[in-house]
Amino acid sequence: MTLEHVSDPQAAAVLRRLHQSAEQAKSGMVSQHWPRMSAWFSGLGTSHAERPEASVQAGASLDPQQAAFLYSLVCGSKARTIVEYGTALGVATIWLALAARSNWGRVITTELDPQRALAAGANIDEAGLSDVVDIWLGDASQTLRSLDEPVDFVFSDGAPEKALEVLQLLRPVLIPGAVIVSKYTAFGSKEDRAYTDWLRHPANGFVSTTVPFQSSMEVSVFRGEPAH
């Protein structure tokens, strides 16, 4: 499964455009701005007013292969309620929504930056997927507090500093067998390691592995409450 195999032509066209522009932004003009941009892209360090213009173009943290892998996991797990932490421009959201639609499910995606949420909404609309996506604007560690339905799948991709808090917030509503995919791995920053250490602690009820893509992903499964 790759981008060429996306059978919905409307969504495929939007994904192609967004992946291409992310690729161009990363390889070209972005190099000059990269340190400041990557901080802004993860929602940290720089204020929104300070963001470099180039970063508006860069909206995907997954390459098409990783995104297709995410799509396959959602399809295979038959997930119905999918939560994304960190929408940005909606690239992963569109992949998640395509899978959600085939499962008769939906995506709740969370974004801190109103401009990004607006841009994501337009992309999702253009892809013809607005009926399966809800964008919750605000800090996910606050907005997701009102979630009171069982969650089958989580893609966690917002600021690493809040990733563990967001996961701990979601844990009570995860179904046994829920899958959590994230960009925070045991090879990453201090925050990434705190996240994976917690996921890997037997008392917390997950099994978790780093999948070594070019840029790795952590894939975890919630087994349910651990036996005492």
Ligand SMILES: C[S@@+](CC[C@H](N)C(=O)[O-])C[C@H]1O[C@@H](n2cnc3c(N)ncnc32)[C@H](O)[C@@H]1O
């Ligand atoms: C790496 S980007 C997400 C990329 C997106 N998932 C994709 O694959 O297209 C991270 C996003 O998380 C957002 N973010 C950071 N902290 C957040 C928070 N506390 N709550 C919600 N969104 C947050 C940032 O504004 C940024 O747009």
